[in-house]
Amino acid sequence: MRIRTVRHLVILALAFTGAFSALAQTTSSGTLNVVLTNGSGLQMLLYTDSSGVTLGNSGTAAATLAFGSLSAHGTPPTNVTITNQTSTFTATTYFDVYVQESGLDDPNNGYTLSASVTGTITGVTIQIDGTSLTTTAQNLSGTGTYATDVRHTLGAVISTAASGSGGPTTGTQLTSTINLVATSN
């Protein structure tokens, strides 16, 4: 009776795993069953938005976006909008995020997009969809749809203070890298 109980437990345990199941099959019938399981995964591509600045390396996961020369007033670069606040001005444009899934159990759940920046620039705050980015990832959206260009607003909030007084260095190209992470819901 005890031996039978243990045997049942062992069989039950083995039945839960394909590997053990395969072993059982090879010993019982002499055939080898190979089970292939599709690995689930995501792919992210960044694209130029129809109303945004033209991206470098558009259609890849590592794109570049050059605002060009920005100043508090005057004519902004093409597809860049400047808005003025009391002690800052904000340059905004658009870019698209395209996330493709494969093998997910329920792709209709969409994905969550988070972002952070690598390093900071004095006097400049990078925003996506109004969220100020920091070196810590923050959720931007929890309802991303797969296989669709999702437009996002990129903003650079720039202090109008002079360099050395809280404002950015002028006349020099400033660079900030945004890390985007899409996670399946």
Added chain:
Amino acid sequence: MQMQWKSISRRLLIASVGLLLPLAAHQASAATINGTLSVTATVQSYFTVAFSGTDVTPNATGNSGGTTATAAVAFGNINAAGTGLASGVTLVSANTTLGSCSTSCFEVATPLTITVTAYNATSTSYTITAALTAADATNGWAIGSTPATALTTTPGTVSNGGTFTDGTPESVNVYLAVPVTAQAGAAPSATIDLVFTAE
């Protein structure tokens, strides 16, 4: 012996669950993917200038992007006695000279406020030069805190030194000297070009 079998059974169960839990966790783990967007920008300094005053009608604010600030200064009716002058206009002298008005002139003035605002600029002061766009052979013109230097078609530094503090309104005067022999109804006019340069 019965206890030993129970213990073995329990261990097998635990072992089975232990094997299954990581597999279950693996099935439920979320998929992630990364992307990077490198953003570049070059911030440029920017300046704006605006005019205001009692007798000033500002039409546009100028800026370093190429827009010229325009304003009109209207003295109205003036005379050597200084009577009936428009608000803001004062008689500086009933008998003086200034520039082309070299003999027996009366001089009037009206205040002009200039506000230069800087954005992303390390400069805190600005030099202003002024010039007439066309020579006036009869009347004398000047701008500044004192009418020491008459304007010509050659740009000259504004008489108060031409240094203005960032964002702080600066008050100067526009001076006009007219010959006392000028006929009634004469209407002197001139256009003054002001150029602001960050120091």
